[in-house]
Amino acid sequence: MIERQLIVDPSQYDETKPIATIEEIRQYNRQRYEMEQLTGILYDNLEEKRCVGYKDMSDSEFWIRGHMPNFPLTPGVVLCEVAAQLASYFITKYRMFGDAVVGFAGLDEVKFRGMVRPGDRVIVQCEMLKQRKILITARFMCVVNGAVVCEGVLKGVPLPIES
DSSP: OOOOOOSSOGGGSOTTSOSEEHHHHHHHOOOOGGGOOOOEEEEEETTTTEEEEEEEOOTTOTTTTTSSTTSOOOOHHHHHHHHHHHHHHHHHHTTTTTTOEEEEEEEEEEEEOSOOOTTOEEEEEEEEEEEOSSOEEEEEEEEETTEEEEEEEEEEEEESSOO
C-alpha cells in the first residue's frame, strides 16, 4: 500500500481523549438516530482549518444486515457521510456559513483503498480548502489502523432552512 501524508499528524491528538463527544456534536449537526455517523471529535484547529473525528463501527450499524450478509462491510457512501458530518461540525461550529445549516453538495476524486468492518475505529481527517459565499470545499481521509481506507474531496453548501 502506498503511504500517504495524513492531513493532521496523529501526534497532534490523543485517540483516547475526545475533545467533543456526541452530545457536543449534536449542538452543531442535525443528524439523529441511524444517520448520526460521528462518535467523537479529536482535533479542531480553526487557524489551520483542520479537524479530526472518529466513528466507532459497531455490530448494530443500520447497514449490517444487508451489506453484506456473513461479511459485513461498511458501504463507501457511509464513509463519505462520516467525512461530510465532520466537515459540517467544523463549518457550523465556526459559523463559516453564518447561522445556515450545512448541506452535502458533492464529492470529487473519491477513492476507496481498504475495508472497514464492525469493530473498527475510523479516524476521519478534514481540511477546508476553499470557502466562497455559497460553497465550501474540503479534502478528507478516513484511516483505520494507520492505513488510509478512503479519501476524496467533498463540497458543502448552506441550506435554505432555519438553523
